[in-house]
Amino acid sequence: MFLQYLLACIVLGAFHSQAKVVDSFTECDDIFYNAKEPQGMDKKAKKICQIRDPDYADPNAVYSAEFATLYSVDHRVPLYSAYILDDQCLEKQTKKDQCSVWRIEPQLVSEDEPDYMMTESEYISSDPNKKDALKTNQAISEDYSDTGYDRGHLYPNSFDYNDHYKVTYTLTNAAPMDPCFNRVYWKTLEGELQRFLRSKLKQDRYVIVYIVTGGVPGVNKIPDCGDSRDAERVTVPSYIWTAVCYKHKFEDTKSFSFGYIANNHHEKNITLMSISDMNQQLSVLYGNNSSKIQIFDDDCFSSSKSKVAEIIDQMKSTLLKIPQKLDVVKNFINAARLLSDSEMSTDSEILPTKRSRGRLDKLIAILSFDSSVSYFTSQEVLKDEVPNSCIITSAKKRYWTERSELRKRDVSEGSEAVQCQLVPEKSVDGKTAADGSPCSNFKDNNNRCTCSTEKGEEKFCCSTPCLYQSRLKGYRCYSGAAQIECSPQYSFLGIRGRSPLYNIRRILQLDLHIHCTTGNGVGILQPTAAGK
Numbered sequence: 001m002f003l004q005y006l007l008a009c010i011v012l013g014a015f016h017s018q019a020k021v022v023d024s025f026t027e028c029d030d031i032f033y034n035a036k037e038p039q040g041m042d043k044k045a046k047k048i049c050q051i052r053d054p055d056y057a058d059p060n061a062v063y064s065a066e067f068a069t070l071y072s073v074d075h076r077v078p079l080y081s082a083y084i085l086d087d088q089c090l091e092k093q094t095k096k097d098q099c100s101v102w103r104i105e106p107q108l109v110s111e112d113e114p115d116y117m118m119t120e121s122e123y124i125s126s127d128p129n130k131k132d133a134l135k136t137n138q139a140i141s142e143d144y145s146d147t148g149y150d151r152g153h154l155y156p157n158s159f160d161y162n163d164h165y166k167v168t169y170t171l172t173n174a175a176p177m178d179p180c181f182n183r184v185y186w187k188t189l190e191g192e193l194q195r196f197l198r199s200k201l202k203q204d205r206y207v208i209v210y211i212v213t214g215g216v217p218g219v220n221k222i223p224d225c226g227d228s229r230d231a232e233r234v235t236v237p238s239y240i241w242t243a244v245c246y247k248h249k250f251e252d253t254k255s256f257s258f259g260y261i262a263n264n265h266h267e268k269n270i271t272l273m274s275i276s277d278m279n280q281q282l283s284v285l286y287g288n289n290s291s292k293i294q295i296f297d298d299d300c301f302s303s304s305k306s307k308v309a310e311i312i313d314q315m316k317s318t319l320l321k322i323p324q325k326l327d328v329v330k331n332f333i334n335a336a337r338l339l340s341d342s343e344m345s346t347d348s349e350i351l352p353t354k355r356s357r358g359r360l361d362k363l364i365a366i367l368s369f370d371s372s373v374s375y376f377t378s379q380e381v382l383k384d385e386v387p388n389s390c391i392i393t394s395a396k397k398r399y400w401t402e403r404s405e406l407r408k409r410d411v412s413e414g415s416e417a418v419q420c421q422l423v424p425e426k427s428v429d430g431k432t433a434a435d436g437s438p439c440s441n442f443k444d445n446n447n448r449c450t451c452s453t454e455k456g457e458e459k460f461c462c463s464t465p466c467l468y469q470s471r472l473k474g475y476r477c478y479s480g481a482a483q484i485e486c487s488p489q490y491s492f493l494g495i496r497g498r499s500p501l502y503n504i505r506r507i508l509q510l511d512l513h514i515h516c517t518t519g520n521g522v523g524i525l526q527p528t529a530a531g532k
Contacts, residue, residue, distance in 0.1 A: 080214030152177030
């Protein structure tokens with residue numbers, strides 16, 4: 001046990017955070033408004049303090065709470081995560097997501113386990129049988145695989161700064177979220193909320209913002225009961241909510257609070273309200289007949305109705321920036337659900353009438369672009385923001401035989417068309433090394449992501465998507481804190497019977513071209529600037 005604890009300290013020391021299961025939130029009560037946690041929640045749920053280690057280079061640094069989580073062992077999802085945003089964050093650089101390695105909390109298994117989060121493979125490395133004990137008390141990554149749900153953050157990684165965002169990647173801070181909801185509506189709302197609060201902090205200073213984000217356990221569970229894995233282990237929240245308490249340290253007239261509740265669904269349904277109203281609505285949604293839910297002590301200035309109404313009106317403008325519907329995606333998903341969830345009659349002259357049930361194995365989305373330039377620009381944005389890739393499935397060449405400036409009018413917009421299929425970004429899929437080769441046994445090694453090939457070779461892996469860096473004229477990703485070369489995945493197309501190409505230069509040279517004029521008057525194809 002000591003060796004395992006020592007290993008955890010070495011490997012996870014770079015995270016500068018303890019993940020401690022506690023009987024009381026006293027150790028991290030500075031995360032809560034007036035040092036009081038939300039009331040009326042499941043009393044059997046586990047309390048977890050994520051405590052940031054001090055910066056040992058600073059002799060005056062002290063331990064401070066990162067965030068606090070109330071975790072339901074029965075549902076294997078967090079009921080809420082509480083965190084803060086203060087004026088100090090304005091001077092500190094916020095990094096983009098550079099970590100997609102999810103971790104578990106050993107102390108949910110036993111208080112004798114290390115008080116540091118670690119990967120599942122690290123935890124069971126000494127004894128594979130420990131996986132059963134782990135699964136009894138919390139969700140694991142396997143529970144989310146191929147379910148159609150995202151591991152959605154409650155405490156957003158975008159709200160943290162410097163390298164502290166890594167501590168948000170624990171499965172005790174994640175709940176199953178509908179992909180459209182998580183990646184479009186909720187993500188946009190998180191970004192708008194952060195911009196709104198930062199603008200207020202710049203005006204007021206001397207402010208600390210207490211935030212609690214939670215989920216209401218619903219009736220659906222993952223994995224599906226028809227799955228070969230242990231079924232229906234993790235509860236899907238029916239609603240996701242956030243409560244905000246903006247506390248000025250010296251002037252109460254500048255303090256306020258508000259909240260919003262959203263359906264965990266692929267259509268937009270977000271409602272803004274006061275904290276008092278939110279407490280009442282959550283009490284109904286959670287089914288609390290005996291005790292009323294109270295997110296903030298004294299409802300955090302909710303009694304100032306005119307101020308609350310003013311802030312809610314300001315926040316309503318942010319909702320206008322969120323798409324009302326994604327019609328194509330909605331219809332696509334509804335069609336898939338119809339075929340997989342309902343029974344249909346099959347009439348045929350050959351086959352007897354019978355009742356059949358389809359099983360949803362895969363959803364495929366194909367995008368089309370009018371040019372290689374627009375494709376590659378969109379591809380880089382897609383990898384950076386989602387992260388997903390759109391892998392080329394077909395590409396049209398175009399040629400001209402007339403020397404005329406009018407020839408462009410004879411060529412349709414789609415003559416240089418590119419079609420691609422949406423897939424998970426390969427560089428961060430947990431199965432691939434930075435050079436594109438298959439890999440397994442991912443781990444952190446001296447602040448770098450490493451993995452092992454089938455031949456036992458140790459290779460670097462990407463913690464962030466593999467993106468083109470114009471300054472370096474090549475592709476780079478972060479492996480932990482270090483930037484390394486990487487190989488992007490771009491095409492399903494094969495050349496002369498060879499395997500699909502992942503090198504952008506060769507793809508451009510052999511598959512995609514743009515127009516230029518030659519001396520003999522023939523318009524031919526040349527590589528785009530991005531491939532030079």
